[in-house]
Amino acid sequence: MFGKVVISFIVALLLLIPCSILVATLDVRSYYHRSLATLNSPVVVAPAPCSTHLLPLRVYMYDLPRRFNVAMLHRRNTTDAPVTVEDFPVWPNNSGLKKQHSVEYWMMGSLLYGGDESSEAIRVLDPELADVFFVPFFSSLSFNTHGHHMTDSATKIDRQLQIDLMGILRKSKYWQRSGGRDHVFPMTHPNAFRFLRDQVNESIHVVVDFGRYPKGMSNLEKDVVSPYVHVVDSFTDDEPPDPYESRSTLLFFRGKTFRKDDGIIRAKLAKILAGYDDVHYERSVATGENIKLSSEGMRSSKFCLHPAGDTPSSCRLFDAIVSHCVPVIVSDKIELPFENEIDYSQFSVFFSFKEALEPDYMINQLRRFPKQKWTVMWRQLKNISHHYEFQYPPEAEDAVNMLWRQVKHKLPRIKRSVHRSRRLKIPDWWKKRLF
Numbered sequence: 001m002f003g004k005v006v007i008s009f010i011v012a013l014l015l016l017i018p019c020s021i022l023v024a025t026l027d028v029r030s031y032y033h034r035s036l037a038t039l040n041s042p043v044v045v046a047p048a049p050c051s052t053h054l055l056p057l058r059v060y061m062y063d064l065p066r067r068f069n070v071a072m073l074h075r076r077n078t079t080d081a082p083v084t085v086e087d088f089p090v091w092p093n094n095s096g097l098k099k100q101h102s103v104e105y106w107m108m109g110s111l112l113y114g115g116d117e118s119s120e121a122i123r124v125l126d127p128e129l130a131d132v133f134f135v136p137f138f139s140s141l142s143f144n145t146h147g148h149h150m151t152d153s154a155t156k157i158d159r160q161l162q163i164d165l166m167g168i169l170r171k172s173k174y175w176q177r178s179g180g181r182d183h184v185f186p187m188t189h190p191n192a193f194r195f196l197r198d199q200v201n202e203s204i205h206v207v208v209d210f211g212r213y214p215k216g217m218s219n220l221e222k223d224v225v226s227p228y229v230h231v232v233d234s235f236t237d238d239e240p241p242d243p244y245e246s247r248s249t250l251l252f253f254r255g256k257t258f259r260k261d262d263g264i265i266r267a268k269l270a271k272i273l274a275g276y277d278d279v280h281y282e283r284s285v286a287t288g289e290n291i292k293l294s295s296e297g298m299r300s301s302k303f304c305l306h307p308a309g310d311t312p313s314s315c316r317l318f319d320a321i322v323s324h325c326v327p328v329i330v331s332d333k334i335e336l337p338f339e340n341e342i343d344y345s346q347f348s349v350f351f352s353f354k355e356a357l358e359p360d361y362m363i364n365q366l367r368r369f370p371k372q373k374w375t376v377m378w379r380q381l382k383n384i385s386h387h388y389e390f391q392y393p394p395e396a397e398d399a400v401n402m403l404w405r406q407v408k409h410k411l412p413r414i415k416r417s418v419h420r421s422r423r424l425k426i427p428d429w430w431k432k433r434l435f
Helices: 002-025 028-032 036-040 096-101 103-113 139-146 155-171 173-178 261-272 288-299 315-322 361-367 371-388 399-409 411-423
Strands: 057-061 121-123 132-134 183-186 204-207 249-255 279-283 301-307 326-330 349-351
Touching (some): 057 399, 096 139, 103 121, 103 139, 139 183, 155 173, 173 411, 249 361, 261 279, 261 301, 288 301, 315 371, 326 371, 371 399, 399 411
Parallel strands (some): 057 132, 132 183, 183 204, 249 279, 301 326, 326 349
């Protein structure tokens, strides 16, 4: 009996010695909590094999004939060769409200430009290296140019462009490989691509009014919410000694007051806000002169009203941001761009439809709004307004780079969807389960 105890003790001792050596060599705590010395050391840790957060998004852009994009800017240009960085046209100054839907133009320009160290996306010429595929079809400009009245003969051109485009894409092995799931389509006009939307439901859409699109098409897991391109000039010299007192108007609105759907609130607000000396609520249409007057009004107002139009969002919100006028957003279902990075409550005030339509309620809230809190919001507007600038060439953290970063955030979901589509015999089988 004593011999068995001795043998057991020796075996245990033999097992304990190497374990002790291992524990002494490896500090388990340091595995989970790096010491200050480790954090300050010049050790470079390589990213994981599947990590892409440190790398720009690799984008393959289809070389489409110009009739699908820039030829719509200059109708006399009949060349059908794909546009290059050398002949990429300047966005025309006389484009009017078409500019607010021009996101597709700026995204294309960012890829043609080639990028630099601040770029969130770079163009790759080999599609085998691409993370996503950009389709440079100006679907919003096509609607505004060819199908704006939705009944005239020009609408046929918009429809035919969509048919021709899908004919090109269906022949692409990269479209076939993913079913279009890794293809990016800018569609910032609510009627963009309206004839063949069902054929691109699985693709990544860059939209401004998420709630306007059919439920089967819109999906925040894959789609990206974009700002409108602002039409007023940015306020670049906004440095008064007392910004609050320098803005004499409490609340400003200038725009169309008769809209459909949720936009009917504008006509109701016109009645509720009538008679206040410090409120400017004016019916107006978008002309060059009226846009200039709107800019002046926003720059001289503390708050800028943003009620729903035909859609939950409108260009007015982003005009207010670049004018450093604190937005007053009246909407029950608006989706806002870059919200995973930007907290709108830091520079905006929100009211529900019910609150806004209660007589005196909204105005009393704004009149009691603390000056110090408003000033903090005004400064925050100045700090974040560059995120809403569309420009060519693109600059670090501007709207285009922010949009590409949003697409990059969708990449894991896109890859999962593509990989699953290749092996599933019954697509989306879980939706057909009976509970």
